[in-house]
Amino acid sequence: MKTDFKLYMKLFTSTFYLSAFTFGGGYIILPLLRKKFVEEYGWINENEMLDLMAIAQSSPGAIAVNASILIGYRLAGLMGALMTIIGTVLPPLIILSIISSFYASLRHNILINIVLKGMQAGIAAIIIDVTVNMSKDIFRQKSIFPAIIMIGSFIAAYVFKVNIIFIILICGILGTLSSAAKINRKADK
Amino acid sequence: MVYLKLFWSFFQIGLFSIGGGYAAMPLLQNQVVDLNNWLTMAEFTDIITISQMTPGPIAINAATFVGIKIAGIKGAILCTIGCITPSCIITLILAKLYYKYRKLTIMQGILNGLRPAVVALIASAGLSIFSLTIFDTNQIPFNMSHVDFIALGIFLVCFIILQKLKLNPIYVMLIAGTMRLCANWFI
Structure with missing residues (x-):
C-alpha cells in the first residue's frame, strides 16, 4: 500500500513537472516523457514506449494528455492514469486561471495592447507557416x-x-x- | 444549464481534434466563437497567442480560459474534464485493442484520410486570424482600405524567419511583440 502511494506520487510529480515546464505542445513533450520513463526510471522499455506514443498520436485530443493517460495506466492501472491526468492538466489549469484573472485589466493597458497586437501578427505567421509545411508534406x-x-x-x-x-x-x-x-x-x- | 453546455462543447472539441498540435484550433473557433459566442474572434486570437507562450495543450488552456470567463473556476474545471474525457475513453480502448491485435490499421486508415483535412481546417482557422490582424475583421469580403500595414509587415518578417531559420515560435512571438512596440514608438 505504501509503495503504491509512492508510485502514485511519483507519477503525479513527474507528469506535473513535465507539463509545467514544457513549452511548445505535444510533439515536444513526447521525447521528454520517453526520456523520463524509459531512460531515467527504466519503468517502460523502448519498444513499448514507441507503441504507446503511436497510440497517443492516433487518438483524439491533446497528445500530451493521451500519452500521460497511457503511461499512467500501463504503470499503475486506472488510479495511475488518474494521477498522470491530474499531473498533466493541473499546470495549464493553474497558469491560465492566473492569466485570466489579469486578462481583462491587462487588455486595456495600452502597452500590453500594442504588444499583443504585434503578437497576433506573429501567431498568424506561425499558423500559416505550420500549414504551409504540412501541406507541402501532403503534396509531396x-x-x-x-x-x-x-x-x-x-x-x-x-x-x-x-x-x-x-x-x-x-x-x-x-x-x-x-x-x-x-x-x-x-x-x- | 450553462455548465452542461460548456461540458458538451469541450467534449466535442476533445473528441474531434485528431492529429495533435493545432488540430484543436479550428474546433475551438467553431464552438467557442461561431456557435456559442463565448469569446470574440479577438479574444480567441489572444488565447491562441497566450497558449503559444505558456506550457500545456491549446485545448486545455482554452478550456480554462473560456470556463472561467463564462462560469468561474467551476466552469474551468468542467471544461477541462469535458475536453479530456474522450481522450481517456478512446486511448484506453485503443490500447486494449492494440495489445490484443498488435495493429492500429483502422485508426491509421482514419488518420490517413483526416490528416489532409486537418491541415485544411488549421489553414482555414489560420486565415481567420490572419484577416483579423490585417483587416481587423474575419468576415469576407475584406475592406481593402483598412489594411494594417504594420501588422502585414510583422507578419511577413515572422513568416520569412520561420520558413528560412526554423526559429522557435516563442522567440518569433517575442520578436513580433517587440516590432509592434518599436513601430508605435517611431511612427
Missing part, C-alpha cells in the same frame, strides 16, 4: 486522394462554412474506405 506524397481531401475540406470550411465536425467525419470515413481498398488491392496481387 504525389497522390491525388489526399490533395483532393485537403483542397475540398478547405473550400468547404473556409468558403462554405460547412460544420467542421461534419467535414472530419466525412474525411475519416473516406480515409477508412481508401485504406481498406488499398489493403484489398494488395491482397489481390
Whole structure:
C-alpha cells in the first residue's frame, strides 16, 4: 500500500513537472516523457514506449494528455492514469486561471495592447507557416486522394462554412474506405 | 444549464481534434466563437497567442480560459474534464485493442484520410486570424482600405524567419511583440 502511494506520487510529480515546464505542445513533450520513463526510471522499455506514443498520436485530443493517460495506466492501472491526468492538466489549469484573472485589466493597458497586437501578427505567421509545411508534406506524397481531401475540406470550411465536425467525419470515413481498398488491392496481387 | 453546455462543447472539441498540435484550433473557433459566442474572434486570437507562450495543450488552456470567463473556476474545471474525457475513453480502448491485435490499421486508415483535412481546417482557422490582424475583421469580403500595414509587415518578417531559420515560435512571438512596440514608438 505504501509503495503504491509512492508510485502514485511519483507519477503525479513527474507528469506535473513535465507539463509545467514544457513549452511548445505535444510533439515536444513526447521525447521528454520517453526520456523520463524509459531512460531515467527504466519503468517502460523502448519498444513499448514507441507503441504507446503511436497510440497517443492516433487518438483524439491533446497528445500530451493521451500519452500521460497511457503511461499512467500501463504503470499503475486506472488510479495511475488518474494521477498522470491530474499531473498533466493541473499546470495549464493553474497558469491560465492566473492569466485570466489579469486578462481583462491587462487588455486595456495600452502597452500590453500594442504588444499583443504585434503578437497576433506573429501567431498568424506561425499558423500559416505550420500549414504551409504540412501541406507541402501532403503534396509531396504525389497522390491525388489526399490533395483532393485537403483542397475540398478547405473550400468547404473556409468558403462554405460547412460544420467542421461534419467535414472530419466525412474525411475519416473516406480515409477508412481508401485504406481498406488499398489493403484489398494488395491482397489481390 | 450553462455548465452542461460548456461540458458538451469541450467534449466535442476533445473528441474531434485528431492529429495533435493545432488540430484543436479550428474546433475551438467553431464552438467557442461561431456557435456559442463565448469569446470574440479577438479574444480567441489572444488565447491562441497566450497558449503559444505558456506550457500545456491549446485545448486545455482554452478550456480554462473560456470556463472561467463564462462560469468561474467551476466552469474551468468542467471544461477541462469535458475536453479530456474522450481522450481517456478512446486511448484506453485503443490500447486494449492494440495489445490484443498488435495493429492500429483502422485508426491509421482514419488518420490517413483526416490528416489532409486537418491541415485544411488549421489553414482555414489560420486565415481567420490572419484577416483579423490585417483587416481587423474575419468576415469576407475584406475592406481593402483598412489594411494594417504594420501588422502585414510583422507578419511577413515572422513568416520569412520561420520558413528560412526554423526559429522557435516563442522567440518569433517575442520578436513580433517587440516590432509592434518599436513601430508605435517611431511612427
